[in-house]
Amino acid sequence: VASGDATREKLRAVFDAHYEAVSRYCHRRLPAVDANDAAARVFAVAWRKIEEMPTGDAALPWLYGVARYEVGSIRRSARRRRNLQEKLGGHARHPNPGPENLVVGGSKDSELMQALLSLRPQDQEVVRLRALEGLSTTELAVAMSCSVEAAKKRSARAMKRLRRAAGVDAPHRATPEPVEEKGST
Amino acid sequence: MNDAQLLRRLAHEDEFAEGTQLPSTAWSHDEAFQTVQRLVDLTDATPLGRIDFGRRNRNWLAAAAAFVLVALVGVGIAFVSTRGDSTPVDTTATSTTTTTPDTTTPEGSISQQDRLVLDALERAYNRGDGAAVEELLAADADVSLLPSGVTPSIVSVAARTMTGDFYGEDISINDCSVADVAIVCDVEFDDDFSRALGLEPWHQVWTLQIVDGAISRLEVDGDDAARADAMEQFAGFVTERGGVEEPALLAGRLEWNRTPAGQAVYAEHLARFTAVANGVPEASFQLVADFHNALSSGDVAAAEALFAPGGEYHPTEADDELSAAVYSSDDRAGYFTLWYDWFGTDWVPVTCEGDAVTVTCMTESSGLMTLILPGRVAWGQVTYTIGPDGFTSIVDRTVRTGGSGGGTGNGMDLRGFWRSWMPENAPEVELLWPGGNGDPENGFDLEFARAVLEYYPRFLVENAVDVPPEYLVTPDDRTVIDRFVETFNAGDPEVTLSLLSPDAEVVSDQIGGAQRRGEAGDTIDRLFRFYAIQDSRMTIASCAAAEGSEIDCRGTFTDIVVERSTFGEAGLTLTFMVDGEGLVSHLSVNPNSPTMFAAYDFFFNWLDEAHPGDGDILGLVTGGGMSLQEDALELLPIRVEEWIATLEG
Numbered sequence: 001v002a003s004g005d006a007t008r009e010k011l012r013a014v015f016d017a018h019y020e021a022v023s024r025y026c027h028r029r030l031p032a033v034d035a036n037d038a039a040a041r042v043f044a045v046a047w048r049k050i051e052e053m054p055t056g057d058a059a060l061p062w063l064y065g066v067a068r069y070e071v072g073s074i075r076r077s078a079r080r081r082r083n084l085q086e087k088l089g090g091h092a093r094h095p096n097p098g099p100e101n102l103v104v105g106g107s108k109d110s111e112l113m114q115a116l117l118s119l120r121p122q123d124q125e126v127v128r129l130r131a132l133e134g135l136s137t138t139e140l141a142v143a144m145s146c147s148v149e150a151a152k153k154r155s156a157r158a159m160k161r162l163r164r165a166a167g168v169d170a171p172h173r174a175t176p177e178p179v180e181e182k183g184s185t
Numbered sequence: 186m187n188d189a190q191l192l193r194r195l196a197h198e199d200e201f202a203e204g205t206q207l208p209s210t211a212w213s214h215d216e217a218f219q220t221v222q223r224l225v226d227l228t229d230a231t232p233l234g235r236i237d238f239g240r241r242n243r244n245w246l247a248a249a250a251a252f253v254l255v256a257l258v259g260v261g262i263a264f265v266s267t268r269g270d271s272t273p274v275d276t277t278a279t280s281t282t283t284t285t286p287d288t289t290t291p292e293g294s295i296s297q298q299d300r301l302v303l304d305a306l307e308r309a310y311n312r313g314d315g316a317a318v319e320e321l322l323a324a325d326a327d328v329s330l331l332p333s334g335v336t337p338s339i340v341s342v343a344a345r346t347m348t349g350d351f352y353g354e355d356i357s358i359n360d361c362s363v364a365d366v367a368i369v370c371d372v373e374f375d376d377d378f379s380r381a382l383g384l385e386p387w388h389q390v391w392t393l394q395i396v397d398g399a400i401s402r403l404e405v406d407g408d409d410a411a412r413a414d415a416m417e418q419f420a421g422f423v424t425e426r427g428g429v430e431e432p433a434l435l436a437g438r439l440e441w442n443r444t445p446a447g448q449a450v451y452a453e454h455l456a457r458f459t460a461v462a463n464g465v466p467e468a469s470f471q472l473v474a475d476f477h478n479a480l481s482s483g484d485v486a487a488a489e490a491l492f493a494p495g496g497e498y499h500p501t502e503a504d505d506e507l508s509a510a511v512y513s514s515d516d517r518a519g520y521f522t523l524w525y526d527w528f529g530t531d532w533v534p535v536t537c538e539g540d541a542v543t544v545t546c547m548t549e550s551s552g553l554m555t556l557i558l559p560g561r562v563a564w565g566q567v568t569y570t571i572g573p574d575g576f577t578s579i580v581d582r583t584v585r586t587g588g589s590g591g592g593t594g595n596g597m598d599l600r601g602f603w604r605s606w607m608p609e610n611a612p613e614v615e616l617l618w619p620g621g622n623g624d625p626e627n628g629f630d631l632e633f634a635r636a637v638l639e640y641y642p643r644f645l646v647e648n649a650v651d652v653p654p655e656y657l658v659t660p661d662d663r664t665v666i667d668r669f670v671e672t673f674n675a676g677d678p679e680v681t682l683s684l685l686s687p688d689a690e691v692v693s694d695q696i697g698g699a700q701r702r703g704e705a706g707d708t709i710d711r712l713f714r715f716y717a718i719q720d721s722r723m724t725i726a727s728c729a730a731a732e733g734s735e736i737d738c739r740g741t742f743t744d745i746v747v748e749r750s751t752f753g754e755a756g757l758t759l760t761f762m763v764d765g766e767g768l769v770s771h772l773s774v775n776p777n778s779p780t781m782f783a784a785y786d787f788f789f790n791w792l793d794e795a796h797p798g799d800g801d802i803l804g805l806v807t808g809g810g811m812s813l814q815e816d817a818l819e820l821l822p823i824r825v826e827e828w829i830a831t832l833e834g
Contacts, residue, residue, distance in 0.1 A: 008222075011221075011225075012218070015217075015218055015221065016214075019214060019217055019218070020214075021203075023207065023211060023212075023217070024201045024202075024203065024207065027201045027207060027208065027211065028199070028201050031653070032208045032210040032211060032653075035211070036210070036211060036212045036217065036651075039212075039217060040212075040217055040220040040221050043217075043218075043221040044221055044225055045320070047221070047225050048320075049320075069316030069317075070316070072316060112194060112195060112198065113195075113198065116195070127192075127195070128195075130192055131191075131192040131193075131195035131196045131199075132195065132196060132199050132201075132202075134196070159188045159191065159192075162191065163191065166191075168191060
């Protein structure tokens with residue numbers, strides 16, 4: 001067993017390197033009050049799983065994968081909370097948008113963001129990870145816990161659906177322009 | 186547009202892009218790391234991936250293969266129903282595979298590491314955290330649910346199976362013992378449904394195999410016959426009231442309860458069932474539910490309409506130190522607007538009991554006013570007295586703190602808040618309530634409530650309570666807004682206009698919802714002249730930062746027409762933008778109450794009778810917005826004066 005001090009030093013290094021990116025990830029998806037909690041919880045999980053956490057360029061996508069679960073948990077808690085509030089009487093209340101809608105609703109390009117919001121949650125996440133976190137498909141595979149091939153397919157499908165939802169024409173060329181890739185591992 | 190371009194367009198809209206400033210509420214690097222350390226210290230003392238199982242575990246690993254072959258048959262038979270029995274499970278009594286009784290040892294023999302895993306499982310389940318449950322399962326873990334006849338045994342559904350099973354369940358993993366190569370635990374379930382029926386918590390037997398800190402196998406068995414009976418009773422209740430579309434689904438309760446739709450329907454009917462089960466007649470419960478829903482959704486008028494004429498609202502109990510407040514119909518709407526609409530207070534009756542005349546509910550409140558409390562929830566008790574025409578009295582003890590059932594802690598103690606913080610920071614309140622002693626000079630009236638709500642967010646911030654930014658407005662911004670309102674009320678539109686920036690935009694959502702948008706100059710001038718002619722007065726109750734640089738203010742708006750009608754003050758929402766140089770750069774005005782519309786209807790009905798056609802001449806048409814022609818502005822005060830004279834005559 002690694003010593004406690006060594007483990008904490010390792011955690012501190014990971015935290016220093018990636019906290020800001022993880023925090024931005026969470027702020028993009030949750031209200032500030034929840035985003036802080038979610039980001040902290042990501043690193044608590046990282047500590048528990050520090051032995052299996054990838055190193056180098058793969059660490060951040062892996063942390064994004066954990067963050068995805070944490071954000072999901074918080075959204076689920078919020079839904080439960082709303083369910084509890086709706087418990088009485090079966091009367092429809094004013095719509096209470098989830099935290100993701102509140103966050104995205106404040107974005108500047110509401111048309112494109114609305115198109116994004118209309119996608120299935122998994123498609124939304126794929127597009128966000130690519131556009132906002134700037135992940136390559138290789139990194140996307142790490143974050144989504146799937147193979148690179150599956151990540152490519154998911155990405156292509158999500159972009160197709162986004163294009164359809166936003167009413168954006170597909171590129172008119174025989175060979176699609178490859179999406180910009182960054183730092184594969 | 187290709188994919189890369191589309192992604193770049195999305196990235197361009199990212200307000201949290203690298204290099205941009207995160208919101209001021211985001212934790213600093215050090216602050217966040219301290220939190221992580223606290224989480225690490227408080228949750229799991231040992232990283233799961235590095236649990237040292239020692240010699241015993243190596244024996245476990247050797248036995249694991251044998252277990253797979255034998256335990257499915259043997260341990261399955263060993264499951265013992267322990268419903269209503271909290272004593273440790275004696276698996277030796279029925280197990281056919283226990284060849285050495287000595288291997289069954291008391292709970293104390295469960296290794297600390299195994300207990301850690303079980304505790305983590307319990308916590309994850311109870312907070313509905315499927316991801317955390319999955320983390321505890323080995324990659325090839327097998328999960329079996331025996332009693333329902335559903336045996337998913339599929340890893341991918343394990344977390345959902347574990348956490349989505351039943352609405353409002355909490356588990357306690359008790360009385361574990363080692364039997365053969367498995368750990369057998371008695372798991373107690375405490376859920377909303379059982380509680381509503383007055384049943385004791387029910388039990389299951391979980392048999393687990395834990396290898397290297399991960400659960401490699403979990404089998405669930407137990408006698409849930411009591412719960413099945415209860416479900417049948419519940420299904421009968423629902424079917425009788427025709428309240429569920431597919432009552433047959435109730436029979437397949439486990440599957441049904443796993444679906445979000447099933448949980449929602451279940452929760453809805455459970456609430457009704459609970460109320461009825463506690464003896465509240467459905468009609469009374471319906472009235473209470475209507476009231477709760479109206480307030481929590483910000484529909485103050487709907488809540489107000491549920492009171493009988495002369496009905497009263499007591500925000501605190503009569504013997505409470507804040508007992509002076511009794512809200513009658515004159516000021517109730519304002520109070521409700523502030524507390525439930527503006528500050529987003531949600532108010533949920535949790536359990537109710539009573540009869541056709543009196544209903545008492547335990548309640549749970551959340552919202553800004555409860556941020557300082559543990560769990561950000563206040564508990565209390567509300568007593569509704571019901572007459573033939575609606576509520577004759579509602580006594581609300583919600584503004585109390587801490588602990589289920591309503592305690593008497595200090596979290597919501599306004600006196601403590603004032604005495605410790607108010608004198609230097611809230612002169613307006615200090616004036617109303619010097620030193621927080623005795624009662625405020627004018628009682629706990631609307632003005633006092635407004636003052637509380639104005640300062641409370643700042644009090645929370647200064648006491649390191651995380652307040653959502655939308656509740657905060659800077660003092661400088663507030664000064665501009667106060668000056669604007671003050672000059673407006675002075676009745677000189679020229680002075681008011683001087684506080685608008687040269688390119689200010691004014692949007693007025695006037696009568697009937699027609700929107701007038703003025704960019705500058707004449708339109709703004711006319712708008713303010715219109716208000717001035719009517720001697721309009723704004724009262725700002727409370728302001729909070731909204732999205733972007735907007736500041737939303739709530740208040741009331743009176744003018745001659747409204748005042749002279751029988752409808753009283755009109756609710757008002759103003760959205761300001763302040764340009765940082767002491768000027769208002771944007772103002773939208775939205776009457777948010779039907780009062781103003783009703784008052785103008787009243788006025789125009791009189792106008793039609795007294796001066797047929799004048800409504801058209803004035804260009805003022807209810808339901809169609811208003812036109813601010815010069816001649817109309819000149820004619821309007823004359824007609825208003827005539828109207829007043831008629832009323833007074």
